[in-house]
Amino acid sequence: MVRTALAISLIALSAACAAPNPSAPASPAADPTAPAAPTAPLAAPSAPAMRLPADAAAPAPTGQTRHTYSQCHVDGPYIAITFDDGPHAENTPRLLDMLKQRGIKATFFVVGQCAAEFPDIMKRIVTEGHEVANHSWSHPQLTRLGEGSVTDQLQRTHDVIRQTTGVSTKLLRPPYGAFTTNQRAWAAQKWGYKTIMWDVDPLDWKFRNADHVKNEILKGTVNGSIILAHDIHKSTVDAMPGTFDGLLAKGFKFVTVSELVAMDRPLPPKPKATPASAPPMTDAAKPTAAAGAAAR
Ligand code: NI
Numbered sequence: 001m002v003r004t005a006l007a008i009s010l011i012a013l014s015a016a017c018a019a020p021n022p023s024a025p026a027s028p029a030a031d032p033t034a035p036a037a038p039t040a041p042l043a044a045p046s047a048p049a050m051r052l053p054a055d056a057a058a059p060a061p062t063g064q065t066r067h068t069y070s071q072c073h074v075d076g077p078y079i080a081i082t083f084d085d086g087p088h089a090e091n092t093p094r095l096l097d098m099l100k101q102r103g104i105k106a107t108f109f110v111v112g113q114c115a116a117e118f119p120d121i122m123k124r125i126v127t128e129g130h131e132v133a134n135h136s137w138s139h140p141q142l143t144r145l146g147e148g149s150v151t152d153q154l155q156r157t158h159d160v161i162r163q164t165t166g167v168s169t170k171l172l173r174p175p176y177g178a179f180t181t182n183q184r185a186w187a188a189q190k191w192g193y194k195t196i197m198w199d200v201d202p203l204d205w206k207f208r209n210a211d212h213v214k215n216e217i218l219k220g221t222v223n224g225s226i227i228l229a230h231d232i233h234k235s236t237v238d239a240m241p242g243t244f245d246g247l248l249a250k251g252f253k254f255v256t257v258s259e260l261v262a263m264d265r266p267l268p269p270k271p272k273a274t275p276a277s278a279p280p281m282t283d284a285a286k287p288t289a290a291a292g293a294a295a296r
Pocket of ligand 1: 175
């Protein structure tokens with residue numbers, strides 16, 4: 001039963017771009033070019049991880065080779081707002097109007113089958129200066145698929161983005177934030193993809209309430225934030241005028257994810273990294289701690 005509910009909810013999710021109202025006949029299977037393979041994860045036996053916290057699925061933000069970004073370290077009040085799972089026939093154009101009115105740039109992580117259905121909206125997104133990026137073809141949990149199926153999910157979406165907009169994206173957001181460390185490295189090698197997570201999540205898919213969405217975003221956003229939202233939900237788009245105006249009033253400047261990543265600077269080294277000059281570690285640590293306490 002749980003499995004059936006999951007299957008239904010995943011189908012509903014993947015169909016969200018196609019049918020703004022229930023009377024519309026479209027369904028994920030309505031696209032004759034859609035492969036049968038992506039339905040495979042629906043039958044997966046174990047309990048689903050519907051949404052992983054960004055950093056549960058991400059390696060530590062500093063240090064290693066950087067395939068993943070949940071937040072950027074930038075000099076200035078720059079942020080990126082991202083919209084997943086569209087384009088949507090009604091909500092995405094309405095959102096684009098709001099962005100245009102304010103001169104704000106956003107990043108759209110599109111589902112390939114939706115992009116194929118709404119090529120004109122895809123063109124409009126790019127024409128108006130926003131970024132488009134890969135969110136898989138039909139929104140499965142990619143950690144449950146074999147390499148061939150994951151390749152199919154990502155390549156088809158990569159191709160439809162290029163066909164509809166002329167853009168060869170370099171960014172991927174895996175559905176549910178689920179993508180293993182090995183998959184990230186593989187996608188980086190195969191497509192040059194950076195895996196983009198988020199640090200601000202208003203849970204707008206769960207709380208279909210514009211005030212909640214706005215308040216969570218205004219509360220959580222800091223310099224370098226990557227904000228997660230979904231332009232398939234009317235309540236999310238309803239939240240955006242207040243969200244945008246609130247963030248602008250706080251002095252934040254909106255850039256695309258690629259622009260934010262390009263601004264990313266390594267975090268400054270921690271104070272303890274003063275090597276040979278002070279041999280006994282304890283002596284070096286004490287004044288640092290004291291200074292830190294005094295600084296508060
Ligand atoms: Ni999604």
